[in-house]
Ligand SMILES: Nc1ncnc2c1ncn2[C@@H]1O[C@H](COP(=O)(O)OP(=O)(O)O)[C@@H](O)[C@H]1O
């Protein structure tokens with residue numbers, strides 16, 4: 001087992017596409033590290049560079065204490081699970097699992113033992129004699145995972161391994177992967193574009209955008225204080241409300257009259273935006289205490305909650321998360337109240353967190 | 356809007372009348388279809404049938420006027436003549452052997468050279484890949500007859516005139532571009548992740564290709580090889596220009612050479628043609644499963 005250090009990674013494909021602009025990552029030994037970002041932001045390329053399947057243009061990659069820049073994939077002692085599972089179609093599950101071990105030249109008895117162990121961990125017993133085409137998507141995914149862990153590699157790399165599964169199965173597998181990683185204690189780099197997956201799995205999350213790291217932090221840090229407008233818009237469903245504010249009399253005031261407590265150290269005379277989570281707002285009866293006037297634009301009933309979209313001072317997309325018991329009709333005049341703590345504040349021109 | 360309403364009005368009644376009309380037309384059409392298909396089949400198959408018939412007719416029935424369709428004496432003498440001449444093997448049998456060697460070796464060579472090339476073009480970032488592929492294909496734009504004179508002159512300089520090696524080389528050169536293009540499509544269909552996974556498992560890139568991708572390409576290779584084989588086997592222009600002696604010539608010019616004397620032994624020509632046609636048919640039949648898999652591979656979702 002080993003940590004992974006990625007320093008100033010830059011990858012330009014021969015056709016001129018810069019897939020990874022500048023990425024620094026420091027992944028701890030035994031950590032479950034998630035790379036999160038929209039499609040095309042360079043997650044796969046970064047992962048493939050770590051695996052050695054793609055040679056970076058510049059930058060260094062260390063696995064453990066070894067600089068692996070010039071090592072072929074086989075010598076990096078890493079296992080990867082692909083979005084498309086890449087199980088060998090002509091081999092039964094058993095042989096698919098045994099394959100990497102036979103490649104290493106392990107004795108037969110040990111191969112059998114390790115295959116059985118992996119099969120037990122992933123509960124593959126009844127599937128051992130089937131070929132991939134006779135396995136369901138979820139089963140193929142479990143075999144692919146077993147195939148990765150049978151080698152006891154120094155680290156796992158996972159490239160959107162659950163994307164092809166349906167929602168329910170995905171949630172189950174997520175739990176399973178998290179449990180397994182905790183059990184084995186092996187370093188894991190997990191790539192996904194699904195923020196829910198990232199939040200629920202990761203010890204830490206790196207948010208990537210256009211080949212750069214926007215933020216690295218624990219799920220809580222990333223949720224509470226997104227480092228940039230991009231992160232703010234990416235994390236959370238619905239995402240943070242970005243409300244234009246001005247600093248006046250030591251308070252943050254929105255156009256619609258909402259008053260927020262400013263964080264310390266705010267710069268003056270700049271265009272600012274406050275990031276307010278939908279659950280930090282409240283829709284009230286019009287004229288309720290500390291509320292400002294607003295109007296319901298629409299409402300989404302999600303069963304366990306209602307997301308109200310309200311018009312507040314001309315901004316027509318302010319989202320508020322409310323319990324399902326509170327009902328307001330569309331177009332009804334209501335009050336809007338801030339109930340959260342100090343909001344994150346962003347500079348519009350740099351798109352970054354200022355305080 | 357108004358236009359579409361106007362259009363919709365006349366279509367209504369027409370559509371109402373169509374079912375009976377179509378039923379009537381359907382019966383009429385299927386009769387017509389069958390009739391046309393029968394005519395087509397007869398026209399297409401008649402030369403083949405006539406060839407087979409001629410090959411088993413006695414000479415006197417071959418030349419009979421009016422021609423005898425059914426009532427003739429069956430003999431296998433012509434087939435015997437194809438293989439055996441007075442005092443040993445016939446020149447025709449030698450030419451068949453030459454055809455087997457030339458077509459076989461050139462197909463194997465084209466496959467051995469073309470498949471790895473197709474893999475490389477599919478998997479790697481090659482500079483000006485599209486231009487290269489277009490250039491490779493462009494070598495097939497010209498029909499053989501256009502290039503045969505310069506090639507004749509070149510071959511004469513290097514001593515490849517009238518050699519089997521010469522034919523093998525030119526057929527290989529003609530089949531490699533085709534193989535690369537057809538195989539590239541098949542390689543594109545095999546996910547590169549198989550090789551990636553194999554490389555992470557400890558194999559080199561070439562081993563990964565050899566052990567994982569290649570087995571998945573077998574249907575494609577079979578389909579491609581059959582096409583290459585058919586080209587080499589049937590090729591006539593190069594063969595007749597570049598070879599002359601009996602022990603080098605392949606079957607197509609040898610069979611053509613039977614025609615043109617003062618008398619033509621049509622029975623022998625027909626028998627030789629039947630023998631010539633059989634191997635390709637047999638080969639295509641043997642690999643038919645792969646051929647179909649190969650041709651439909653692109654339609655299979657993964
Ligand atoms: N082999 C390649 N050649 C050229 N460009 C590529 C290649 N692979 C990926 N790219 C480009 O690099 C960018 C990042 O791709 P990728 O790392 O796959 O992103 P992600 O996995 O985050 O969706 C994309 O714009 C993609 O089109």
Ligand SMILES: [Mg+2]
Nearest residue numbers: 040043044045
């Ligand atoms: Mg990707």
